[in-house]
Amino acid sequence: MSTLETSGNGDFVSVQEWLVKQLQRDRFLPKQADATEGSELHLTGNDRLRPVDQLEIYRVQFWLRHTSAMLDDYPGVSGILGQAEWEQLVESYLLACSPTSYSLRDLGDRFAAHIASRPVTPHQDLCEDMARLEWAYTELFDAAPAPPLDAAKLAALPEEAWQTARIVFNPAFQLLSVRYPVAELRRQLRNAQSHPDTEPSTVAIPEPEAQHLVLYRDRQLRLMHRRVGAPAALLLRHLRAGQALVPAAEATAAELPEAAAEVEAQVGAWFQDWGACGWIVDVQAGD
Amino acid sequence: MSDDVLGAARPVPDWGVGVGLRVPHYRHVLDARPAMDFFEVISENFMVDGGKPLHHLDRVLESYRVIQHGVSLSIGGPEAPDREYLKKLKALVKRIRPAWLSDHFCFTGVPGQNLHDLLPLPYTEQMVNVVAERARQVQDYLEVPFALENTSSYMAYRQSHMTEWQFVSEVVDRAGIGLMFDVNNVYVAAYNHGFDAYEFIRNVPHDRIFQIHLAGHTNLGDYLIDTHNGNIIEPVWDLYRATIELAGSVSTLIEWDDEIPAFGELEALAARAKSIRSEALAVRAQRAQDPAAPSFALGKTLVPTPTAASTARPSWNQGGPREAAGLDQDFSSGTAAAE
Numbered sequence: 001m002s003t004l005e006t007s008g009n010g011d012f013v014s015v016q017e018w019l020v021k022q023l024q025r026d027r028f029l030p031k032q033a034d035a036t037e038g039s040e041l042h043l044t045g046n047d048r049l050r051p052v053d054q055l056e057i058y059r060v061q062f063w064l065r066h067t068s069a070m071l072d073d074y075p076g077v078s079g080i081l082g083q084a085e086w087e088q089l090v091e092s093y094l095l096a097c098s099p100t101s102y103s104l105r106d107l108g109d110r111f112a113a114h115i116a117s118r119p120v121t122p123h124q125d126l127c128e129d130m131a132r133l134e135w136a137y138t139e140l141f142d143a144a145p146a147p148p149l150d151a152a153k154l155a156a157l158p159e160e161a162w163q164t165a166r167i168v169f170n171p172a173f174q175l176l177s178v179r180y181p182v183a184e185l186r187r188q189l190r191n192a193q194s195h196p197d198t199e200p201s202t203v204a205i206p207e208p209e210a211q212h213l214v215l216y217r218d219r220q221l222r223l224m225h226r227r228v229g230a231p232a233a234l235l236l237r238h239l240r241a242g243q244a245l246v247p248a249a250e251a252t253a254a255e256l257p258e259a260a261a262e263v264e265a266q267v268g269a270w271f272q273d274w275g276a277c278g279w280i281v282d283v284q285a286g287d
Numbered sequence: 288m289s290d291d292v293l294g295a296a297r298p299v300p301d302w303g304v305g306v307g308l309r310v311p312h313y314r315h316v317l318d319a320r321p322a323m324d325f326f327e328v329i330s331e332n333f334m335v336d337g338g339k340p341l342h343h344l345d346r347v348l349e350s351y352r353v354i355q356h357g358v359s360l361s362i363g364g365p366e367a368p369d370r371e372y373l374k375k376l377k378a379l380v381k382r383i384r385p386a387w388l389s390d391h392f393c394f395t396g397v398p399g400q401n402l403h404d405l406l407p408l409p410y411t412e413q414m415v416n417v418v419a420e421r422a423r424q425v426q427d428y429l430e431v432p433f434a435l436e437n438t439s440s441y442m443a444y445r446q447s448h449m450t451e452w453q454f455v456s457e458v459v460d461r462a463g464i465g466l467m468f469d470v471n472n473v474y475v476a477a478y479n480h481g482f483d484a485y486e487f488i489r490n491v492p493h494d495r496i497f498q499i500h501l502a503g504h505t506n507l508g509d510y511l512i513d514t515h516n517g518n519i520i521e522p523v524w525d526l527y528r529a530t531i532e533l534a535g536s537v538s539t540l541i542e543w544d545d546e547i548p549a550f551g552e553l554e555a556l557a558a559r560a561k562s563i564r565s566e567a568l569a570v571r572a573q574r575a576q577d578p579a580a581p582s583f584a585l586g587k588t589l590v591p592t593p594t595a596a597s598t599a600r601p602s603w604n605q606g607g608p609r610e611a612a613g614l615d616q617d618f619s620s621g622t623a624a625a626e
Contacts, residue, residue, distance in 0.1 A: 012411075012414065013397075015364045015444070015446070016364070016406075018395055019406065020397045020400050023402055024402070042444060042445060043443065043444060044442075044445055046443075046479075047481075048509040057442070057510065058441065059405070061403065065403060072609070098400040098401075102369070102395070103331055105609065105610075105611060133485065139609050142339070142340055142341075142610070142611070143337055145336075145337040163551055171472070217593035221338060223340055249303070259441065
């Protein structure tokens with residue numbers, strides 16, 4: 001398909017590039033000399049609005065639209081920070097990371113990394129973990145569906161197949177290791193935000209507490225989280241990395257020798273449970 | 288194929304009067320299955336792999352006809368529409384099987400930066416060529432009748448040297464596509480740029496109008512914004528009457544994207560649109576017999592006069608709440624903790 005090329009009519013691509021840059025500025029354009037000058041060059045204005053005033057309409061909407069979308073998607077981070085700090089953070093994010101996707105759904109795809117790179121953010125580690133959690137929810141919300149684990153197929157697998165069989169996870173499954181109990185905190189913040197009499201600021205900031213969270217979408221399409229212990233989390237990581245069940249369990253036991261007995265005793269029950277929850281959707285016989 | 292009383296043919300059917308399908312109405316629509324001629328969905332909200340958006344869409348498709356309307360094609364962007372975007376759009380077309388689909392005469396950004404807005408294009412011969420070529424290719428690729436919508440705009444370019452209605456007519460004619468005719472956008476643009484709304488309506492190719500949009504807007508005094516909230520004002524209903532008289536029986540859609548009311552309010556607007564449509568079609572039939580009969584369209588002028596602002600400056604979203612806006616309310620408790 002075509003590229004918009006220049007012609008004697010003028011180079012509209014350069015106007016588009018100029019426009020897109022102006023609309024993402026964080027300053028009131030009518031007070032910016034270069035914006036006023038550029039607007040007069042490219043826009044007509046009318047008897048009510050100067051060219052730069054017309055441009056300002058679109059700039060204001062860029063900020064309202066995107067800050068509103070971020071607030072929708074990150075109630076946990078905004079609840080931790082409070083309005084003033086939240087607004088500063090989101091402004092810095094949008095200035096540093098222009099929206100790239102056609103979908104507003106992807107607006108926050110670099111938010112956790114931005115928080116991590118911006119040390120002035122209060123509660124930085126907590127906010128980064130919360131942003132990772134909230135981005136994971138966004139991804140799980142519309143992840144691809146998967147049929148449930150086929151019990152008959154599983155039963156037909158010979159014993160030795162578990163040495164090599166690959167475990168297939170539901171696309172709507174994520175494993176997150178965090179430094180704070182962010183899932184519970186988010187629930188408290190959402191409850192406070194949904195009750196007009198409760199200020200989110202009354203929710204206490206928790207002490208650090210390392211946790212492994214499984215985030216998933218259940219069969220009713222609800223987004224769920226469940227905390228799992230370190231051995232189960234490590235086993236899940238090995239399985240997600242492509243190891244078969246038996247070698248993954250052996251590797252987990254070797255890396256966490258203090259939990260070796262627990263892994264050996266529990267692995268069968270864990271596997272059944274993970275299949276029942278829909279985390280695991282298939283077992284593919286290996287070579 | 289739809290043949291109206293004057294025998295004019297357009298390559299899409301008349302589906303009557305529908306409303307935009309929006310998240311707050313899902314429960315009512317799926318539980319009560321109210322009578323509705325058709326629904327329109329925002330394509331981008333459903334160009335996903337799974338989850339609630341496609342679940343809801345599939346349930347709606349069981350009972351209703353659905354049309355797709357897009358906001359991110361960026362037909363006038365510096366580069367041709369993104370191929371990955373088009374692939375996803377085509378996958379959705381295969382799921383919905385719409386009788387036609389549409390997007391806008393606009394651009395949404397530059398490569399690598401998307402502002403999620405419908406930024407206006409300059410009305411130039413060069414842009415006619417670019418948009419017409421791309422629109423024809425999009426229609427061929429999607430294998431479904433394709434239409435572009437006249438947008439509301441709040442600025443105008445010095446480069447433009449034709450009117451908006453000349454521009455959209457040229458593109459539609461050269462590309463062999465349809466016109467998604469937004470009557471409220473005609474009014475908003477007429478107010479913001481000081482032209483005659485009826486002149487716009489009289490001078491577009493009526494047999495290429497695939498669908499009509501009706502919506503409310505917000506008056507900020509010096510300009511109007513196409514917020515798709517609030518009621519449709521009387522001058523816009525009048526413009527709709529005129530459009531139907533000129534174009535015949537064209538599918539019509541009520542859009543309401545912000546401060547969304549109960550579904551019943553949209554049903555009432557759809558009922559009013561049907562009533563006006565019947566009235567205008569009767570006038571069209573009468574004028575087919577007697578060209579001297581009174582007309583809603585001919586001899587009329589409307590250059591909207593600026594009036595006092597009705598509200599503080601609002602924000603506006605294209606297509607209403609996003610699907611994930613309901614994400615939190617879907618959470619509930621279980622043996623595992625639901626968020």
